[in-house]
Amino acid sequence: MLYLKKYFTEGLIQFTILLSLLGVRVDVDSYLSNQLPPLREIILGPSSAYTQTQFHNLRNTLDGYGIHPKSVDLDQFFTTRRLLNQVRQLDRLSVPSTELNAWLVHRDSETVVSTSSQPSPSITLDNGGGLEDVNNPDATPAMRGGSVGTESTYNLNAEDSSLGAVAPEGNQEQPGSRDGNDDLSKEDIDLIDILWRQDIDLGAGREVFNYSNRQKESEEEEKPSPRENKDGNEEQERWRNGVNLQGAQPVDGETGESIPEQFPAPVVVTAEIVSNEEVPSTSQGLPLAPLRPTGETQLDLEQQWQDIMAIMELQAMEVNSSSPNSSSSSDSGTTDSNSVVNFGLSTRSTPVNQDVSLHQASLPSCSQDFPPIFYPQVDSTTTPPRTTMLRLSSSNSSSINSTFGATNLTGIFIPPHVNSSSTNITSTPILPDPFSNLLEESMLDEISLLDLAMEEGFSQAQASQLEEELDSDSGLSLDSSHSPASPSSSETSCSSAASSSSTSATFSEEGAVGYSTDSEVATAEEGAVGGYQPGYSKLCRMSYQNPSQFHGLPQLDNISHNHTYNLPLSSVFAEDPELPISSGKKAMKHSKLQPPQDLYDKHSSRDERRARSMKIPFSNEKIINLPVEEFNELLAKHHLSEGQLALIRDIRRRGKNKMAAQNCRKRKLDTIINLEQGVHDLRRNKGRLLKEKMEFIRSIRQMKQKMQSLYQEVFTQLRDEEGRPYPPSEYSLQYSADGSVLIMPRGVTTAEQHRKPEKKQKDKKK
Template sequence: MLHLKKYFTEGLIQMAILLSLCGLRVDVGLEPYLPPSWHEMMLGPTSALTQTQFHNLRNRLGDGQDLHPKSVDLDGFFTTRRLLGWVRSLDRLQVPHAELETWLVQREPDPLPMVCPDLLERAPAGVERDRTAPPLEPRAGLGTLQEEEEEEEDKEDETHHARHNSGAVEEPGEEEEEEHLGRRTEGRRRLGGSYSHANNRELTQNEDQSSFSLQECLRLLEETFDVTEEQQLRDVGGRRGDLERQPPGRDPPLSHIAPTGNPSLDLELHWQDLLAIMDHENTDVDMMTSFDHIQNSRATETLQGVGSEALRQNCNDHDNTATEAEQEVLLMETPMQHGSLGQSGTPRQSEQEPALLPLTPSAELDDHSSALNSRDTLKNSNTNPSHSLPDHTHLLAQDPSEDFYVGLNADDSSSTLNINLLTQGLVDTMEGSPCSQYAPHPDNLPSFDANFHSRDLTPSSFSPSPEGNGMTQDPLTSISGFFLADEEEDVDDEDGLPSPLCGLLEDDVILDEMRLLDLALDEGFSPDMAAKLEEEGFLGSEIIEQENGRDVDHSGTGVAITEDQGQPRRHQQDGAVGADSDSGLSLDFSHSPASPCASEASSYSSSSTSSSSCMSAVGSPFSEDEDTEEGLEGSDMEGEMTIKQEELEEEEMGAVGGGYPEDVKKPFPPNYRDHKLYNGLPWQEHIGHDHTYNQPWLSASSPSHGKMSTKSFLQHDDAKPYHHSSSRHISETKMWSRDERRARTRKIPFSNELIVNLPVEEFNDLLANYQLTEEQLILVRDIRRRGKNKIAAQNCRKRKLDVLYDLEDNVSGLRRYRSRLLREKQEALRNLQEMKRELGMLYQDVFSRLRDEEGMPLNAMEYLLNFESDGSVSVASRKQGAALPVTKTSKKQRDKKK
C-alpha cells in the first residue's frame, strides 16, 4: 500500500506540477465553490423529497419551475453545468497528454458528486436552504458563466496550490502554510494535495487560524499565484468580486466554521470530496446525512484533509483536464438529478440517454483506459489490480452507488475501478485510520463512520472476492497516500495495509477485520448483528461473485447495518423497504408534508446513481441479471425461506429460483444505505419511518433511464431489501413479499420496485417491452397502485404527524402567550390597586387639611372633592350630594390652609 500510495501521490503531484507549469489548469474541485443552492440543485432535492415529489421535480425540471422550494433553479443549474462543460472543454484542449487526461478522467465522473457533498457539507440542512437562495440571486444576473469562471479560477488556485504543495509545499514552513491553508481553505479548497498532509493535522489543531476572510484568501492567492492568477483574473475579469461573494454562499467555512469556527476549508472540501465519492458508491442519503453532520462537525476537517485532496484530484482533475469529450459529455449531460447525486456524468447520461450510457462510457472509457493505465503505471501497483480484476468492472457496472459505473461499465472498468477504489479507499482509510486528523467530530463522524462501516462490512461480506476488496482498499490507501504520502507516514500507518496490489487479499482480510471491529465497537456486535453481518456477507458474497461491482452496494448494506445499531431490525427493514421513506420524510418533511427534503433529494440522487450504475448493467438488459440471478435467487430463497417458510410455498420457491432473479440480484445499496442512514439519524426521530417505496432510486435515478432504470430496479429490488427484511423483519418481508410473491407467482419479469417507482411513461414502456398476460398486467398495475398508495400513506402519516407536532407547538406557544397575558393582567391589576391606594392616601391627606366654617376638620367620609373645569376645587357633602355642597373655593381653602 505504501508503495502504491507513494507512487500514486508522486505521480499525481508530478502531474499537477507539470500541468501547472504548462499553464494548464488542474481542477482540484470546482464543485466546492458552487453556491449551496447549486449544490442542492446538483444534489437534487434533499432527503425530504418523496418520490412523488421527486417525480414532479423530474417532470418539471424542464420547466425549471414548480421545483420544490428547496430546489432552486434547475434551469440555471443545467445551464451552468453546460457552460461549465464548455469552459472545461476549452481548458482541456490545453491538456497535452493522455496521462493527464486519464488522471483527470477519473475525476470526471465525480465532479458533480463532489460538488454535491461539498454543498451539503457547507450548508447544513437548515443553513443550506437559507444560503442557497441568496447566492443564486446575486449571481442570477451574472449567469452560470460566472460560476463556471469562478470554478475555473478555483481550479487554477488549486493548481497553484498543487505546485505549492508539490514543489515548495514546505517552504514557508508549516505554520505559514497552515495559515495559508486556512485562508485558502476559507477562500476555497485549493488544492491541495500536499499541503494538506502535514498541515491537516496542524490545521486541525490550529483551526482558528484557518478562519480568514475571503479577501485575505484572495490576497494570499494573488501573492502565491503569479501568472496563473493573473491569467485567471484576465480571463475572469471581474470575477474576483464574484469569488469574494461566492465564498459566503459557497464557502464551506460558513458551515464548517460553525462547528469549530474553524477555517480549514480545504480539509472540509477534501472531506466533502471524499464524501462525494463515498456517496457515489454509497448513496445519496449517506451523503446527506454525512454531510449534514459534517457541516456541523469539524472532524470533517480532519477527514477532509485526506479524502478531500484525493477527491479533488479525482473530481477536479477530471473536471479540468479530463478528457474533453468525456467531460463535455458529462458536464453537458449531467442531469440535475444526478448532479445532485454525486456522479453527474454517468447519471446524466443515463437520464438523457439510457441506451447511450453504455456506449458513451465505453468510448470514453476506452480512451481513458489507456490513460488509466498510464496512471496506473504512475501508481504502480495500485491501479493494476483493479484493472486486472474483471470482477471489479462488473462490480462497478453493477454498483448502483457508483456513478461512473454506467459509463464505465464495459470500457472503463479501470476507471470505474479507480474511482471505486478511491472512494472505498477513502472509506477504508477513514475507518482504518485512527488518525487524529480524522478524529471525527461527534456529529459528523457518526455518519461517516456509518458509511465507512457499511463499506467495511460490505468488503467483509464480499470477502469471497478479495480482489474487489483489495481494490477498494488499495485505491483508498493509494489515494490517501497520494495526498499524504510525501509527508505522512500516518496514512500508511493508518491504512495499516501497506500491502500493494499483490497483497490485496491480505488487505481485504485485514480491512474486513478492522471493519468488523469497528462495527462491533459501534454496534456492540450483538449476535443479531453478527448474524446480520453474516447474512449480508453471504448476500454480498453472492452478489459479489456475480457482480464484482457490488462492493458499493454491499457497503451500503454495511452502512445500514452500522447505523442499525440502535435499531437493527428497523434498519434492515428500512434497508429493504424504507430507503425511500427516510429520504422522503427526512429533513424538511416536518414542515411541508408535500415538500421534499434535501435528504430525499440526496436519496433520490443516490438512487439515481444506483440506477445509473444499474443502467450500465442494464445496458445489456438481462444478461447480467441472469448471471446474478442464480446466485441472488439463492439468497432470496434463503431469506424468504427463513422468513416465511409458511408462505414460501411452491410459488416463491419456483419463482425465486426461476424467475425473478432480477429483483433479487441487485439490491440497491445506495437506497438501503440512505434508508439506513436516515433511520439512524437522530433528527429523523419523529419522522422516523422508512417506506419501502419511497426509495427515490427509480424516480430519482433518471427520468430518462427507461431501460436502465428498469434493469437497475430489476437487479435491486428484491435482493437486498428482502434479504435484510427477510432475516429480521418478517412482517415487512411478508408485506413486501406479499406483492412480490404474487409477482413471482405470476412470473413477472421485473421487480416491484421498478413497477412502483418507474414513471408512467417508462412503466408503460416496460410493460410494452414485455409480453405480459392479462393477469400479469393486472397484477403489475395493482402492485404499482399499492406501492404508490403505500408511499402516499406513509407520507400522509408523516404529514399528519408533522401537523400534530406543529399543532402541539402552536398550543404550547398559545399557552405561553396566555400565561404572559395573565401575568400582564395581574400586573395591571396590581398597578390599579396601587393607584387606588395612593388616591385614597391623597384624599385623606387633602381632607386632613380642610376645615369647615367652624374650623373643624372635614370628614372625608362625609364630604367629597369636586374638581371644576376651571381648575377650582369645591367640597361637597356626601349627604346632600353634589347639589348641595358646602362650596368653598379652592382659594378659600388655600387661604384657610395657608
C-alpha cells in the first residue's frame, strides 16, 4: 500500500511535468503555424493530429488559418489553447503514454528490472515490446482477445499519437525543404532525427517513427518527393497507412495496439514489480490489455489512479472490517466464521483483479490480506497470475468446473470427499436454502441492478463500447479543458503586454513610431495597416497572452516571443501598401486592382478613415489603448475641435468595445467548450461507474455461489445425535440475528426457531 502510494504520488508529479512538456509542444506547433502562415494545410496536419475526431479538425479549421486572415490572432489564440488542451487530453489518453513510460521508468529505477537502466531508450524498449507483440503473430490469444475490445480506441489513439508526432515534424521539415532542397538530404534526415528525439521528449513514441514511418521514410529517401504543401498530408497519410498497415493484419485488432499499449506499459511495469517479476519483459506490454478489455485504458490516468485509490481504500476497508460480507448479509459480525471473511475478500478482489489493469498494482496488498485463497493456486500454475486469476483457479480447483471461478474456493474449503458431493448438491437447485435467502435478500437490489444494467445494454462489451464512444467524445472536446489563463485576466494584461511586445512600433505611419511607451507601441500602425490593424493588434495581444501562460516553460520563450512573421507583413505593407504580400485575402484582392490611397482606405477601418478625414493627429491605437490619464493628456496636448473630440471618444469607445466583444466571444466559446468537456467527463464517469457496478454485481453473484457451496458443505457435514446426516429436504440452516447458525426443519419460520432448535452450532469451519 505504501509502495503504491509512493508510486501514485510520483506518478502525479511526473504527469504534471508531462503536461507541461506537452504544453510546450503545443506552443511549438502554434509557433510554427505563426512562423509559416502559408503552410496552413501542413499545420493543420499537426493540429488534426492532436485531434481525435473529425469534429476537431473542423474546429481547428474553423479556428485555424485559411479561413479568415483577419481572425488570425484570435483564432490562433484559441487554436493554441485548444491544442494545448487537446494535447493535455491526449496525453492522458495516449500520447503521454510513452511519456509516462519514460518517467515512470526513470523514477522506478530502483525497482524496475529491465527498463530502468535505460532512461530515454526505455521508451523504445517499452514500445518496441509493444510493437513486437503487436506484430508478433505468436502473441497469446489472451492478449489478442483482451486487446480486441480496445482495438478501436487504441487505433484512435495510435493514430493520433502518431500523427501528432509526425505532423509537427513535417512542418518543421518544411522550412528546410523550402530552402531549396526537396530531397531528404542527410541534413534532413538528421533534422528528422532531431525532431524525432524532440517528439519523443515531448511524448511521442519513438517506435512510431522507427516502426512504420521510419521504414517508409527510408523508402522515400531514394525517391525525392515534392515536399511542399503536400508534405504534411503525405506525412499524415503515410502515418495512417502505417497504422492501417498494422491494422490490416487480421482482425486481431492489433491496429492500434502498438501505440496504445504504451499506455498500460507503465502500469504493467508496476504490476509486474509488485506482483510478479517473473514475467518476461516482452509480454509486459500486452498482458495488461486483456486485463482491461473494455477499454478501460482509455480512462484518464487520473481515473485510473482514482481507481487505484478506490481499490486501496476498498481493500483497507475490507482489511479493517473483519467480515465485510457477514455484515452485509445481515450478520451481526460477531460470528467467527472466517470463511465468510475469506469469501468477502476473495470475491471482492475478484472484480478488481479481473479487468482493471491498474488494479493489479494493488494486488500485493490483497495477497497479503488473503494469501491462502488465491495464491496457492496461482502458484501451482506456471502461467502468469495476472490475467486469469479466476480462470486459473477454477481450472485448478479439483473437480468443480462450474462456470464461476468462485467455486474453486469450495475446492479449498471442502475436503475432497465432501467436495464431490457438494458439487453435486451445488448443481441441484438449493436456492431456497436459508443462506441463499439471506444472500438473496441482501443482494436482491444488486441483482436487479444487474438486470437493469443488462437492460440498459451495458454488457461488458457494450460498456467498453460506451467507453470508446466516450473517449472519442473526449476527442470532441479535447480542447475544452480549462485553459490556464482565463480570458479576462489574460485580456487585461494583454493589451499592455501586446504593446510591449517586440513587433509593435515598427510600422507605424502616423508618427506612432516614436512611441516607446508600452501601451503606445501597440498603437503604432494606426492607419497604415488599416484593415489589418485588428488582426495585428490581436496578434500582438494573443501572442503575448499565450506566452504569458507558459512562462514557466523555457522552451517557450523563444517561441512565444517570435511574432516576427507579423512584422514583415505589417511593415512592408505600411511602407508599400501596393505589395500584394499581405496574407489577407482582402489585401490580395484589393491591392492588385486599386490605387494605393484607395487601398489605403479600403483597408482602414471605418474609424480610421474617419480619423483620417478628421485629421486626428494620432493613431487610433493610441486613442483606444492609452490609459485614461495619458489619453486625456494627449487630448489636452492637441487643440482639437468638438467634432474631433467626439470622434476620438467614439473611436475609443468602439475600439474598446470591439476588444471587449472579442473577449466576450472568446469566453463564450470557452464556456461552451468547457461544458462540452464536462458533459464528456460525466458521461465517461457514468460509463466507468456502470462498469464498476457490473463488476461488483458479478462478484456478488460469485460470492453468492460460494455461499451456497459453503452452505452445502456445512450442511452435508452436519450429523444428528445418531450420526445421521440431515436430509436437505427436511432441514435447513438458518442464520440468526446474533450471528449463530441454526439447523432447523424446513417450514419452521425464524420466529419458531427457538421452539425447536435441533442443533445450534457456530460455524467453526473457517
